[in-house]
Amino acid sequence: MTSSNDKGAQQPDGRPSHGASTSIKAIKAVRGTRDLLPDQTPLWNRVEATARAVFARYGFGEIRTPVFEATELFARGVGEETDIVSKEMFTWEDRARAASEKAQSLTLRPESTAGVVRAYIEHKMGETGALQKLYYIGPQFRRERPQKGRYRQFWQIGAEVIGPPSSGAESPVRDAEVLEMLDAYLAELGVRGYRLELNSVGSAEDRALYNKALREALAPVKDKLCADNQRRAETNPLRVLDSKDEQDQEIINALPKIADFLSEESREHFAQVRAALDACGVKYHLNPRLVRGLDYYTRTTFEFTVDTGLGTQNALLGGGRYDGLSEMLGGPKAPGIGFAIGEDRLILVLQEQTRLDAETSGVPPSEEKLDVYVAPLGAAQNAAALALARELRCEGLSVEVGDGAFKLRKSFDIADKIARAIVLLGEDEVASGVLTVKTFASGEQVKVPRAELTGHLRSC
Ligand code: HAM
Numbered sequence: 001m002t003s004s005n006d007k008g009a010q011q012p013d014g015r016p017s018h019g020a021s022t023s024i025k026a027i028k029a030v031r032g033t034r035d036l037l038p039d040q041t042p043l044w045n046r047v048e049a050t051a052r053a054v055f056a057r058y059g060f061g062e063i064r065t066p067v068f069e070a071t072e073l074f075a076r077g078v079g080e081e082t083d084i085v086s087k088e089m090f091t092w093e094d095r096a097r098a099a100s101e102k103a104q105s106l107t108l109r110p111e112s113t114a115g116v117v118r119a120y121i122e123h124k125m126g127e128t129g130a131l132q133k134l135y136y137i138g139p140q141f142r143r144e145r146p147q148k149g150r151y152r153q154f155w156q157i158g159a160e161v162i163g164p165p166s167s168g169a170e171s172p173v174r175d176a177e178v179l180e181m182l183d184a185y186l187a188e189l190g191v192r193g194y195r196l197e198l199n200s201v202g203s204a205e206d207r208a209l210y211n212k213a214l215r216e217a218l219a220p221v222k223d224k225l226c227a228d229n230q231r232r233a234e235t236n237p238l239r240v241l242d243s244k245d246e247q248d249q250e251i252i253n254a255l256p257k258i259a260d261f262l263s264e265e266s267r268e269h270f271a272q273v274r275a276a277l278d279a280c281g282v283k284y285h286l287n288p289r290l291v292r293g294l295d296y297y298t299r300t301t302f303e304f305t306v307d308t309g310l311g312t313q314n315a316l317l318g319g320g321r322y323d324g325l326s327e328m329l330g331g332p333k334a335p336g337i338g339f340a341i342g343e344d345r346l347i348l349v350l351q352e353q354t355r356l357d358a359e360t361s362g363v364p365p366s367e368e369k370l371d372v373y374v375a376p377l378g379a380a381q382n383a384a385a386l387a388l389a390r391e392l393r394c395e396g397l398s399v400e401v402g403d404g405a406f407k408l409r410k411s412f413d414i415a416d417k418i419a420r421a422i423v424l425l426g427e428d429e430v431a432s433g434v435l436t437v438k439t440f441a442s443g444e445q446v447k448v449p450r451a452e453l454t455g456h457l458r459s460c
Pocket of ligand 1: 144150153160293338342
């Protein structure tokens, strides 16, 4: 809002003076991106810390790859015809800044598997002969239409198991282990009602046969499909299978099933994955239409879905095997399997669960509070309050310090909101070393000598 007084609130260089309301438009976060504020980040940190702890138990180490890569990496790895590469990437021509540099096309990573496999090749990780178990946590970028659970900058927690064939990277044990780890992780976080959808899309050869059959089956009915599916039927018929278009479902259900095109080897591999899951007691639902939106998948593909909190974006995570990806990127034979969890979606699910639990029990979710609020009773005690806070923090307590300018009522109000207890520091307290402490939960107010203060605050 502009008022006639606003002009007077500007500095000589035209910048607004502090606190002035001005006609200058405030800049907002870009559509599809968001700020995570301190009332949200504790849950994000818990989700990430639990991932690190669980993945470490399975022998995974962290890898951090750049957030931008050569565009060609995604074109070759993820596939030119996929939605991601054909319309969702943030790509720019990066001009050369010196004669020794070449201009090149760069892209903010829309996913991390291609970058991790690039790093595997670049650092010759296969030459150790060992199986590599790598995990990552970081932002990804896709220019999708933003909605609940779908952002243009979003976070993934992912992992990849990759190695030369001699390392056992191709073994169905690896597929089952990754799925069992995800089940353990979600259970440890307390996620309820998730469902593992499982399929095998076969080897590259099986898929080629299946694609041909799909094209043939789609040709006579193509005109009856929606515009999107007509395009997919031409460019990437597999993508027709995960279309949600209501009207097209009857045609899609009648299409040939991938299971009928699996070679003996692919069939056996999938049977062994399922047997290992059964042995571990991990439940799954076979979904022959689960083909996933990236081109690198072979054999096992999967998604975990949830009904709570995500609306139509109900895929909490997705992944699968990518046995030919390394070769597609110019590397050695290195079969692999991995997944990426949509961290934003996982957080939404956990928040919704907490809300439902509070609604059912009538008990509001408990808030994290600081151990103590130190309130100086006058400006003369400010320095002593800061010094006391410093000592308490060194002893491991979480502390906020007030301001001697605040009225006592105001100090109590703030303290009650953010801390479990308040310590009053007036002239007498500084002189005697005996402090007045009030604990909010019990309402108890007592005098405590400085030497006993930390112990008292810990116990209340
Ligand atoms: P993806 O299915 O494209 O797979 O993404 C994995 C998960 O990321 C999705 O299930 C979803 O939870 C989340 N996600 C995707 N797009 C968005 C978005 N715009 N906003 C919020 N969340 C989103 C991959 O990215 C593969 N790299 C997974 C993988 C790893 N496969 C093998 N290894």
